[in-house]
Amino acid sequence: MSIIKPARRWQPAFYPFKKEKFSARLLGRIELAVKGPVFGCRMCGNCLLQETAFICPMECPKGMRNGPCGGITPEKNCYVDESRKCVWYAIYERSRKMGRQKMLLEVLPPLDWYKVGTETWGVVVRQVRKTGIWTFIRSLFLKDKIKKSEVWDSVFKTIRQPAWWMGDSEYHKPAYEEPASLLEKKLRNGEFVIATEVSPPLGANPAKIIREIELVRPWVTAVNFTDASSASPKMSGIACCKVANDLNCEAVFQIAARDTTRTGLQSAVIGSGQMGVRNILCVTGDNPRVGPSPASDMNFVDVDSVQMLWILRRMRDEGIYLDGRKIKYPPKFFLGAATTPFASDPELQAIRDQKKINAGAQFFQTNLIFEPDRLDQWLEQLDKRDLLDKVYILAGISPLKSYKIARYLHDKVPGVFLPKDILTRMEKAGDGASEEGFQIALELIDSIKSKKGIHGIHLMTMGWEEIVGRLVAESGILQQ
Numbered sequence: 476m477s478i479i480k481p482a483r484r485w486q487p488a489f490y491p492f493k494k495e496k497f498s499a500r501l502l503g504r505i506e507l508a509v510k511g512p513v514f515g516c517r518m519c520g521n522c523l524l525q526e527t528a529f530i531c532p533m534e535c536p537k538g539m540r541n542g543p544c545g546g547i548t549p550e551k552n553c554y555v556d557e558s559r560k561c562v563w564y565a566i567y568e569r570s571r572k573m574g575r576q577k578m579l580l581e582v583l584p585p586l587d588w589y590k591v592g593t594e595t596w597g598v599v600v601r602q603v604r605k606t607g608i609w610t611f612i613r614s615l616f617l618k619d620k621i622k623k624s625e626v627w628d629s630v631f632k633t634i635r636q637p638a639w640w641m642g643d644s645e646y647h648k649p650a651y652e653e654p655a656s657l658l659e660k661k662l663r664n665g666e667f668v669i670a671t672e673v674s675p676p677l678g679a680n681p682a683k684i685i686r687e688i689e690l691v692r693p694w695v696t697a698v699n700f701t702d703a704s705s706a707s708p709k710m711s712g713i714a715c716c717k718v719a720n721d722l723n724c725e726a727v728f729q730i731a732a733r734d735t736t737r738t739g740l741q742s743a744v745i746g747s748g749q750m751g752v753r754n755i756l757c758v759t760g761d762n763p764r765v766g767p768s769p770a771s772d773m774n775f776v777d778v779d780s781v782q783m784l785w786i787l788r789r790m791r792d793e794g795i796y797l798d799g800r801k802i803k804y805p806p807k808f809f810l811g812a813a814t815t816p817f818a819s820d821p822e823l824q825a826i827r828d829q830k831k832i833n834a835g836a837q838f839f840q841t842n843l844i845f846e847p848d849r850l851d852q853w854l855e856q857l858d859k860r861d862l863l864d865k866v867y868i869l870a871g872i873s874p875l876k877s878y879k880i881a882r883y884l885h886d887k888v889p890g891v892f893l894p895k896d897i898l899t900r901m902e903k904a905g906d907g908a909s910e911e912g913f914q915i916a917l918e919l920i921d922s923i924k925s926k927k928g929i930h931g932i933h934l935m936t937m938g939w940e941e942i943v944g945r946l947v948a949e950s951g952i953l954q955q
């Protein structure tokens with residue numbers, strides 16, 4: 476990540492087993508010897524240093540290639556490995572200093588694993604020759620930034636944006652007219668929407684989830700089913716969506732990047748389309764570090780949430796798989812993403828969110844909000860970027876059932892922060908903590924519901940489904 480970082484941090488992350496010409500191997504070694512210490516290069520073979528302020532993002536333990544996850548600690552460290560700074564925070568900071576923030580908006584592709592571990596200098600040289608060696612050398616001294624970036628893009632864009640991806644920095648309006656789901660229909664009609672989430676059962680018996688769906692269904696428009704939250708196995712999201720469909724309840728199919736590959740993602744979405752699932756929410760997912768032991772692979776997601784959105788939007792709107800094959804009957808869905816407004820500073824977070832919107836996010840469900848004032852700062856930044864009319868935002872609210880839960884959320888859940896006064900109120904409430912938590916939720920809803928850009932509430936009850944009806948009724952949001 477920084478200049479000269481000895482030892483394992485700049486070692487190549489991968490050594491694929493394949494035969495390469497001696498010259499290519501030698502070039503690869505030289506490239507690593509130079510780019511390793513200077514840029515923290517991990518030899519991913521799919522270089523995108525240009526777009527990331529010359530810091531290699533492959534140092535991120537999750538392998539995020541499009542911006543940070545929601546897990547940066549308040550000290551700006553990585554929550555997976557707290558001994559190191561979040562590499563994406565460093566990229567954002569350096570981009571800001573270098574005036575290259577615009578470049579952070581380009582939707583970058585997942586790894587082509589066949590290229591991993593191989594050199595990229597040879598490819599760059601071939602591209603420079605195509606552009607013209609003198610044109611390229613002259614561009615190094617150009618003061619006109621636009622001309623300079625045109626020349627550089629002719630060399631580097633073809634490398635970082637292969638034909639099977641073609642990512643860009645533009646907003647793409649959904650290519651369909653009629654709303655894909657009831658949730659989308661209500662949002663389009665300007666209704667204040669309430670969604671909630673139900674945690675899938677640990678066993679194969681659906682009785683628990685049926686009971687919980689029936690409890691919340693009269694009060695909400697849609698129900699999310701978390702995808703192995705906290706990296707802990709439970710009934711799959713698709714099975715829960717089937718149960719919800721059978722009960723005539725609108726489901727939001729949550730897919731975590733952590734447990735899916737590009738192949739699995741596309742197959743799951745075709746399958747869920749066949750089942751009539753009309754809302755999909757793409758999340759990165761908690762790292763196995765926060766899950767039970769033994770932990771699964773803590774490194775590398777195959778596709779990050781931005782890439783998931785890009786792939787799914789193109790499947791729906793352009794009718795193509797990632798490999799370019801045509802889909803005869805493309806699935807129809809309303810596409811959403813999670814966001815953590817307070818993960819980093821609001822300005823940087825807004826860049827990440829803009830990228831998700833450009834990639835295909837039509838609605839956001841936010842992480843838990845306990846500080847409405849900080850929410851304003853984030854909304855302001857989205858507004859500055861002209862995003863508030865491009866995405867529907869459902870603010871995440873949780874009624875706290877006990878002081879223990881409040882502490883757990885504050886201390887253990889990445890991206891969730893409870894202000895001191897809420898923690899104190901919960902602690903002092905003693906046996907009345909659940910009522911206090913309920914009142915806090917009412918106050919939060921009251922202060923959030925009329926904010927510009929907020930279109931609804933996403934209730935995360937953490938197993939306290941019985942409270943949904945009372946909360947919705949007493950907060951008055953149903954009438955809105």
Ligand code: SF4
Binds near residue numbers: 536561
């Ligand atoms: S906090 Fe998230 S984005 Fe940042 S380095 Fe860690 S895993 Fe990567």
